[in-house]
Amino acid sequence: MPLGPVRPSLLVEQATVRLREQITDGTWPVGARLPGETTLARELGVGRSTVREALRALAGAGLVRARQGAGVFVVATEPAEDWPTRLRRAAVTDVYEVRTAVEVHAARLAAHRRTPEDVAAIEAALAGRRAAGTADDPAFVDADIAFHAAVVAAAHNPVLADLFAQFRPVLREGLIELLALTGLRADDPDTGDEAHEALVRAVREGDAATAVRVLEAELADPFAG
Known part of the structure; x- marks a missing residue:
């Protein structure tokens, strides 16, 4: 060529x-x-x-x-910002609201569309999150986000998956900072484990209503983990 x-x-x-x-x-x-x-x-x-x-x-x-x-x-006097640039400048609270919208809908779809392979991946991600309970905050946040990414992937909607991937770096930074400020894991290193287990169970059993309810309650917390 x-x-x-x-x-x-x-x-x-x-x-x-x-x-x-x-x-x-x-x-x-x-x-x-x-x-x-x-x-x-x-x-x-x-x-x-x-x-x-x-x-x-x-x-x-x-x-x-x-x-x-x-x-x-x-047609404009200021250049248009692309999506990643806009996310980097966004307040973490705004990103968090978008995260909630994406993940709650993804959880609903995952409960209907999950495959045995999806369930296995989500369960493995939960195990990884639990293993990170003794790790430092960045490693724990990475494991936590990997779990949520597995749930989103189980929705089998590439647009939702792409949206989650786009704001994942900003979300990671915000959650690490939040943990450092609050010291939330000092008393509960594996914070949010019961909610995550309940979400896995709801998706596995195809219970969309419970999956949505569990995730909405979890993400309403300052640290959704």
């Missing part, structure tokens, strides 16, 4: 920054039509291919949009 020409990435980055500055400082407000590629290339001192790549980058950031036969127009 031919490699093709190497892109002048540095020129593209510089051109993208220059064009973005024109948008963010109001030179080209929302709704404005950008000059053509030839004009932009001449003003920036680069080739048209570089301008084209820079415009693609701006489009990917949600700042401009091409209209067939009309040109390229400014």
